[in-house]
Amino acid sequence: MDAQRDHTTIRAVAARAGVSRQTVSNAVNSPERLSAGTLARVREAIEELDYRPDAAALALTSRRSRLIGIRIGHSAQRHPSAPEELLREFVRAAARYDYRFVIFGSSPTDADQIRGYGEIWRRRAVDGFIISDGHARDARPRWLHDHKVPFAVFGRPRDGAGDDHPWIDVDARAGMRLVVDHLVARGRTRIAFLGWAPDAAGGDDRAAGWAEAMASHGLDADVTVRTADDSVRAADARVEALLRDSRPHAVVCASDRLAAGVVRAGSRLGLSIGDDVLVTGYDDAPAATTTIPELTTLREPFDRVADFLVDHVVHAAGIANEAPPRTRVVEPQLVVRESTIGTRA
Amino acid sequence: MDAQRDHTTIRAVAARAGVSRQTVSNAVNSPERLSAGTLARVREAIEELDYRPDAAALALTSRRSRLIGIRIGHSAQRHPSAPEELLREFVRAAARYDYRFVIFGSSPTDADQIRGYGEIWRRRAVDGFIISDGHARDARPRWLHDHKVPFAVFGRPRDGAGDDHPWIDVDARAGMRLVVDHLVARGRTRIAFLGWAPDAAGGDDRAAGWAEAMASHGLDADVTVRTADDSVRAADARVEALLRDSRPHAVVCASDRLAAGVVRAGSRLGLSIGDDVLVTGYDDAPAATTTIPELTTLREPFDRVADFLVDHVVHAAGIANEAPPRTRVVEPQLVVRESTIGTRA
């Protein structure tokens, strides 16, 4: 049962090398203090015994767990709080500092999550948190800030909330401009928008971006439909009348799942998606490549997002690294597929 | 920078309650040893100061991190090593014991992963591991077993590998029987199978299960197609000839993505999926509900899988809980959707 018995400790290495424990510690942390001979001897012992410093002891003395906390589960918005692809980038980014991620669950409400942060923080089980699903009227940043917990947020503060914490966001407006420009270049002018019910979440930037881009081309931005949730089924049901009555040349969607619903509804109505009507998604989620035709969409640069967020938390935890700027906005990338250029292209 | 300064320690609680530090420890761990009065006083102090024992100190004295390691990323098979839904269940299951998960990355090769396990284990950064993507000729269980690391595997050992470690698996054969029975009940007899190239991964059980179920109905199991990878595109390309030449009544697929490819190809050929030809998937992944029509599929009981695996690791780490049986096989559940009953149903 007690599988933890036979770990090599610093004591064993010291005995093997014929030095004191402090000298072994110095060999690991301040090798320049040792004579070449001693250093070589200690290193050999470390090698032979395959010694690694104990994580708990290290955390206790350094007051640093080398762990970052992140919640997984549904978010207050319609997306998972941390899609797998993003999680993967977090792990990669943290590994640059020999940090790892601890995942925990909780309900999507801010209050429950704050309780969770508090519980973990009081135990000093992590060095900080990343909030991967920042939203409007978000109570979490303030709490973390007030409690002096290192953290950084994916998603900009809204409703005039202060910029008193680090955040990074994707410029959805710039993304929507790419989309609309692309559709206009394909000769479409009657371009509708399908989004979620307004609620100050990220979706509103997507809607606003579409409207702005339309205006910049001198086009009317008056055909808009909203669904209650981010589901294929809801989009399908909600968009059918639009497709039939307004006869748009293209439908710009706030997500790939919504776009998949448009593809469904359009196909059922006998429209050729990518020819009769162009459809675009957002996120480059798995749904973008399971439809017929595949979806033109916008991909967020998760790698840069993860680097930024991890850099901040690690820095706030006292690890020496270049202090990143307090905030940053990055642009999504247009991924062109059949849903806007047709299958015969 | 040093945000970690103002944590409440056991010393502060002791001072506040006017007792020694051990007495505070006893109040937390062995309350029955204290007199009612002292206990109340200590508890009040804990409450007022919002004290929680330090995780690192606890880990150091108890030799238990209350952390389980799991790798995320691509697997040697065609699936992600731990889809988000499964990860969520892991987190829930671990929380029952006040355990959490640490995630780390690595390439999909066994050798790299073993290196990773070793690195983490030597530091005693976790109490054990869960392998969520056990496969044939899997070198990881042996290594972990030989090094006395607590672990449990999702996926049964193959190639006559010993049952010397805990594992749980989903009975794909039983699942395929449900699928074939369902199709036969819908009056179909010419039932084809679309799977992956044989490679001793889990996919082979799915193929074998289909063949067995066919035989049990006295049906020929001779129409089979294999793709190189688990992609919609590959399935689409690969299945077109089958659909055209063999004219099956139904296509049973080894995954939802493959099934989505069949839906694509079938629709392009003018076949009505769910009527002319029935299609089934496997996994109840997001892809299952983004196709038109939505896919009948098999869902694996991730909740029971997670409970089993966590119970084992936690038990091996010395936490008192009921020792689960060494191995277990659970059955998937048939989820019937339009792809086998038509949209007019």
Add this chain to the structure above:
DNA sequence: CTGAAAGCGCTTACAG
């Protein structure tokens, strides 16, 4: 350059 001392925050025996 190397090691004896003290301490990180806690727990487990063990006296009193």
Add this chain to the structure above:
DNA sequence: CTGAAAGCGCTTACAG
């Protein structure tokens, strides 16, 4: 019932 002692595995000053 309560507290003084020793220790978990390490590191950081600080003597020598």
